[in-house]
Amino acid sequence: MRALTVRQPWAWAIAEGYKDIENRSWSPRLEPGEDLAIHAGCAAPDWDDVQRVKKLVGRRATVPETFDCGCVVAVVRYGRTVESSRSRWFSGPIGWILIDARALRLPVDCKGQLGLWFLPRDVERRVRRGLHHREALGADVSVRGGTRAGGRG
DSSP states (O other): OOEEEEEHHHHHHHHTOOEEEESSSSSOOOOOOOEEEEEOSOOOOOOHHHHHHHHHGGGGOOSSEEESEEEEEEEEEEEEEEHHHHOOOOOOSSSEEEEEEEEEEEEEEOOOOOSSOOOOHHHHHHHHHHHHHHHHTTTTTTOOSEEEEEEEO
8 A cells, every 4th residue: 555644733634534635746646546545744743734724624623732643544545636626725736635534543653755655564454454443443433542742842
């Protein structure tokens, strides 16, 4: 499975199904419908980014004070790329449409990389098990684990 490292709090917003588009300067070599793991980068979230996510999410959810970092937090399906969008999350120049976000019950620790990269096989197995386990329990499972980083340094 391919993976993309995304900084927090953006990875959280994707995992929870709020952020429906990922902004990049390049188009991925992915097929529509292909699974894409969302890896939360190791850097602590920027306070301004946390405030922006809070504004974009609005009253639909409470943005957490800490975020999982250095781990896979979700799997989405890649839709397609766009150069414009009505999504409040679009800033371009190229938007990757993200479909069917599935947050992992427990994040899977993993070192990230730049660009699109392949999950190590053992990590992919744990990610897939985490998806199946979460689906078996129901979509309301929101237990979190892993390394945490605060929204303010």
